[in-house]
Amino acid sequence: MRLEVKNLAKRFTIHTRGGVEIEGFSNISFSVKKGSFLSLRGSSGSGKSSVLKTIYRSYLPSGGAICLHTDEGSYDLAKVSDSAMLEIRERYIGYVSQFLQVLPRIGAVDIVATPLVQKGESEAVAKQKAREMLDFFGIKEELFSLSPLTFSGGEQQRVNIAKGIIAPKMLLLLDEPTASLDATNRKKVLEKLHTLKNEGVSMIGIFHDKASMEEISNEIYDIQG
Numbered sequence: 086m087r088l089e090v091k092n093l094a095k096r097f098t099i100h101t102r103g104g105v106e107i108e109g110f111s112n113i114s115f116s117v118k119k120g121s122f123l124s125l126r127g128s129s130g131s132g133k134s135s136v137l138k139t140i141y142r143s144y145l146p147s148g149g150a151i152c153l154h155t156d157e158g159s160y161d162l163a164k165v166s167d168s169a170m171l172e173i174r175e176r177y178i179g180y181v182s183q184f185l186q187v188l189p190r191i192g193a194v195d196i197v198a199t200p201l202v203q204k205g206e207s208e209a210v211a212k213q214k215a216r217e218m219l220d221f222f223g224i225k226e227e228l229f230s231l232s233p234l235t236f237s238g239g240e241q242q243r244v245n246i247a248k249g250i251i252a253p254k255m256l257l258l259l260d261e262p263t264a265s266l267d268a269t270n271r272k273k274v275l276e277k278l279h280t281l282k283n284e285g286v287s288m289i290g291i292f293h294d295k296a297s298m299e300e301i302s303n304e305i306y307d308i309q310g
């Protein structure tokens with residue numbers, strides 16, 4: 086087992102509203118094996134994105150455990166320190182957010198190449214691989230050196246996925262990675278995700294399109310809203 090989530094819960098305390106409490110989610114338990122894809126399913130607002138953000142520790146859980154088992158040891162992501170969590174993220178966990186978040190004035194190729202450079206790849210090789218990945222996802226070459234902040238929604242999403250999968254780690258979290266894509270590009274993303282599965286990457290994903298979810302998932306976990 087790679088990841089075991091046990092009785093995970095998150096309540097939000099809104100301090101600017103006199104400490105009113107909002108239920109994010111509660112009682113979430115599932116596990117993910119090596120090379121397996123688990124999808125989270127539930128109505129809008131049921132807490133799907135928050136579960137991913139809690140596993141990535143952008144949100145601190147209110148209760149429960151998140152056990153990540155690696156070759157170097159096991160960690161409860163609900164309990165490790167912030168600095169340990171940063172290291173765990175860097176080594177083991179990728180996260181493709183719903184929307185691309187990048188600094189201005191950095192070109193698409195450089196953005197996609199960065200995770201490879203961080204992993205120790207030379208800049209020339211990293212950029213070449215980034216160009217190939219962008220080309221695979223149908224991004225026009227004339228856009229490669231431009232900042233994706235002015236790209237269309239679908240183009241931004243493809244840059245975001247390229248950046249998220251070019252240097253895969255053992256666990257990948259995907260929040261609606263195909264939401265603004267047409268059928269052709271959706272197929273290409275699913276093809277890449279299948280490759281990652283075969284390479285042993287474990288994934289947790291959220292899809293708003295049922296066909297994609299059923300095509301890629303080994304397991305579907307229902308969240309009650």
Ligand SMILES: Nc1ncnc2c1ncn2[C@@H]1O[C@H](COP(=O)(O)OP(=O)(O)O)[C@@H](O)[C@H]1O
Pocket residue numbers: 097107108109110127128129130131132133134135136
């Ligand atoms: N940072 C936050 N602060 C307060 N409430 C939040 C925050 N993030 C999410 N929520 C609330 O938690 C619930 C679940 O949200 P979310 O995880 O985005 O749902 P989903 O992805 O399933 O649509 C919603 O009621 C939402 O308003």
Ligand SMILES: [Mg+2]
Pocket residue numbers: 133134135
């Ligand atoms: Mg969401």
